[in-house]
Amino acid sequence: MQVACIEFARNVLGLKEANSTEFDERTSDPIIMLIEGKDREKIGGTLRLGEYPTTVQPGTLCNKLYNSELIHERHRHRYEFNNDYREQFEKAGMVFSGTYKDQNLVEVVELKDHPFFIAAQYHPEFTSRPSKPNPLFKGLIDHIINDEK
Template identity: 85%
Template sequence: MQIACIEFARNVLNLKEANSTEFDERTPDPIIMLIEGKDREKIGGTLRLGEYPTTVLPNSLCHRLYGSELVHERHRHRYEFNNDYRAEFEKAGMVFSGIFKEQGLVEVVELKDHPFFIAAQFHPEFTSRPSKPNPLFKGFIEEIIKAN
């Protein structure tokens, strides 16, 4: 999700130097930033780790895939989407379809006019099994089969 947001900022919003502060601390457009309140010099043990609830936007692709307005998925990261850019992204067609409401963190993004574009901040591979794939993977494979 983080890289998808950087690409969207660069190629849709024309913010050519947009980046994550993980890759470029001096980027003029920090689309992805270290979790609020974390000191870059002391980041050991600062991961957002474990299962968190995501509130899902009704009538979104994420809602269709999970069949629920609340999902619980596992995390393992320390960088988050910079909400200062959220309105600009939404105006250009990005949908923020999953939010960790407690802290207002973006969890899932989609493209409004795309048949199947979805990206997640959490790790769906952590809960996917051969006999029970995560809804994001299952939906993607079903979409591929349908398209062929």
């Protein structure tokens, strides 16, 4: 999700220097930043780690895939989407379909007019099993199979 947001900022919004502060601390457009209140010099133990609830917007692809307005997924990261850019992204067609309400953190993004584009901040691979794939993976495979018919 983080890299997808950087790409969107650069190629849709025209913010050619957009980046994550993980990759470029001095970027003029920090689309992805260290979790609020964390000191880059003392980042040990600052991961957002474990299961967190995600509130899903009704009518979105995420809502369709999970068939729920509240999901719980596992995280392991310390960088987040910079909400200062949220309005700009939304006006250009990005949908923020999942959020962690307690801290207003972006969890899932989609492209409004794309047949199947979804990216998540959490790790769907952590909950996938061969006989029970995470809804994001299952949805992608189902879309590919059904789109070819």
